[in-house]
Amino acid sequence: MNAELPGKGPNAARTALRTAAIMLLFTLVFTAVMAYTYHATRPAIEASREQEQMRLVDEVLPPGSYDNALLEDYVVVGSRPPPGVDKGARIWRARRAGEPVALVIEALAPDGYAGRIALLVALGADGRVSGVRVTAHRETPGLGDYIDPRKDRDKHSPWIAQFAGRSDEPASWLPTKDGGTLAYRSGATISARAVGQAVGRAAGWARAQGRQLYDAPAGSRLP
Amino acid sequence: MTRQEFRELAHNGLWKQNPGLAQLLGLCPLLAISTNMVNAVSLGLATILVMALSNLAVACLRNFIPYEIRIPVFILIIAALVTVVDLAFNAYFHSLYLVLGIFIPLIVTNCIVLARVEAYAAKNPALTSTVDAIMMGTGLLGVLAVLGGLRELAASGTLLAGIEMVLPGASGLQVFGDDYPGFLLAALPPGAFFTLGCLIAAYNAINQRRAARRLQAPAPSADGQQAGASAPLTS
Numbered sequence: 001m002n003a004e005l006p007g008k009g010p011n012a013a014r015t016a017l018r019t020a021a022i023m024l025l026f027t028l029v030f031t032a033v034m035a036y037t038y039h040a041t042r043p044a045i046e047a048s049r050e051q052e053q054m055r056l057v058d059e060v061l062p063p064g065s066y067d068n069a070l071l072e073d074y075v076v077v078g079s080r081p082p083p084g085v086d087k088g089a090r091i092w093r094a095r096r097a098g099e100p101v102a103l104v105i106e107a108l109a110p111d112g113y114a115g116r117i118a119l120l121v122a123l124g125a126d127g128r129v130s131g132v133r134v135t136a137h138r139e140t141p142g143l144g145d146y147i148d149p150r151k152d153r154d155k156h157s158p159w160i161a162q163f164a165g166r167s168d169e170p171a172s173w174l175p176t177k178d179g180g181t182l183a184y185r186s187g188a189t190i191s192a193r194a195v196g197q198a199v200g201r202a203a204g205w206a207r208a209q210g211r212q213l214y215d216a217p218a219g220s221r222l223p
Numbered sequence: 224m225t226r227q228e229f230r231e232l233a234h235n236g237l238w239k240q241n242p243g244l245a246q247l248l249g250l251c252p253l254l255a256i257s258t259n260m261v262n263a264v265s266l267g268l269a270t271i272l273v274m275a276l277s278n279l280a281v282a283c284l285r286n287f288i289p290y291e292i293r294i295p296v297f298i299l300i301i302a303a304l305v306t307v308v309d310l311a312f313n314a315y316f317h318s319l320y321l322v323l324g325i326f327i328p329l330i331v332t333n334c335i336v337l338a339r340v341e342a343y344a345a346k347n348p349a350l351t352s353t354v355d356a357i358m359m360g361t362g363l364l365g366v367l368a369v370l371g372g373l374r375e376l377a378a379s380g381t382l383l384a385g386i387e388m389v390l391p392g393a394s395g396l397q398v399f400g401d402d403y404p405g406f407l408l409a410a411l412p413p414g415a416f417f418t419l420g421c422l423i424a425a426y427n428a429i430n431q432r433r434a435a436r437r438l439q440a441p442a443p444s445a446d447g448q449q450a451g452a453s454a455p456l457t458s
Contacts, residue, residue, distance in 0.1 A: 019289060019291060019292055022287075022288075022289055022292065022296075023292055023295065023296065026288075026296050026299055026300070027299060030299055030300060030303035031303070033303055033307065034303050034306050034307060037306070037307045037310050037311065038310060041310045041311060041313065041314035041315075042314075044313075044314035044315065045310070045313045045314045045317075048313070048314070048317035051317075052317070052321070140407070140411075141258065141378070141407070141410045141411075142378060142379060142405050142407050142410055143407060153401075
């Protein structure tokens with residue numbers, strides 16, 4: 001009885017080692033395949049990501065209004081984020097001949113009907129909103145998703161366009177139902193309220209910061 | 224591969240063992256992505272690609288994979304191939320990737336891929352395994368397309384909306400006109416279950432009718448047309 005056990009020990013170990021070696025071989029081969037693909041596709045992926053970012057920025061800020069390399073000229077929001085902006089969010093600075101033109105802010109509405117709504121807010125140096133776009137949301141399809149102009153049924157004057165050109169106090173950027181000045185679609189007030197408040201908070205904060213946001217060195221992190 | 228084998232694989236994948244209607248495998252992406260037809264068909268095509276690649280890879284490597292560790296190796300192969308497809312989509316079909324991006328990694332969890340690898344590719348040569356994967360994938364694609372089309376039609380009265388993101392220049396169809404109020408439930412997850420339930424009911428009804436007709440066919444009362452119609456099924 002005892003004679004069998006010592007015989008089984010090395011055998012089991014050998015099987016385990018052999019199986020592990022085969023497993024390791026497969027892992028190595030397929031990791032190499034993935035690593036190769038990653039390196040082969042990285043330039044194309046980065047180019048299209050930048051292009052996508054630029055396309056969004058172009059929707060909120062006229063492309064001809066600035067002459068700097070916008071995507072490289074940004075500051076990062078620090079660990080104590082202002083209301084309406086998440087920490088780690090980027091703020092790009094548009095300049096013409098070195099003079100401030102506009103800020104493009106990654107804003108965040110934390111209180112959408114279905115969670116967070118990510119926004120891009122362009123605020124001119126004169127305090128006027130240039131444009132707003134929803135970049136990510138999970139609002140109800142067909143009901144609350146009119147905040148995204150691609151899903152908005154009214155293609156001629158999409159809901160989100162009513163922010164463009166506003167320079168009044170952001171406190172009133174609420175649905176008319178709440179005593180504010182924003183139009184909204186019935187049945188989906190929460191989406192409109194969340195976006196209005198977030199845009200208002202981000203714009204109000206950026207206006208209060210004044211030139212500080214333009215003067216911070218590119219790539220730096222705000223306090 | 225003979226013609227007979229090919230026909231059998233095609234019949235199994237497209238109808239008899241249809242992944243969406245008969246095997247009920249791979250429902251996770253099926254229900255999540257089928258809110259409209261363009262998304263459904265795009266993810267269906269990506270799934271066919273992953274299934275064909277993984278069946279091909281496993282069938283080629285099947286003699287080197289020890290039986291005891293086949294499942295981890297299969298999952299490793301599938302996950303690696305999905306990563307490759309994910310990166311390739313991101314790099315070369317970026318506008319489509321923006322629509323499907325979060326769903327492509329879900330293909331890893333789609334059990335139909337592992338099911339075909341385990342049930343077919345692990346025991347069969349490369350060519351028939353690839354055909355099996357393509358047929359099973361096409362069967363799933365068909366269900367996805369019908370499900371997506373029905374849900375989109377009911378929810379927003381359109382068909383193929385958003386196709387310009389896949390094929391620039393093409394445009395979707397407005398079927399019910401601008402004043403269609405929309406049926407929100409169809410676009411939400413319960414709508415997916417209801418619609419799929421109806422599809423499975425229809426599938427079962429067709430199968431039962433065919434079975435009943437096959438029973439009748441040898442009887443003397445059956446006319447020639449009926450016998451002719453049921454002949455390919457019995458082969």
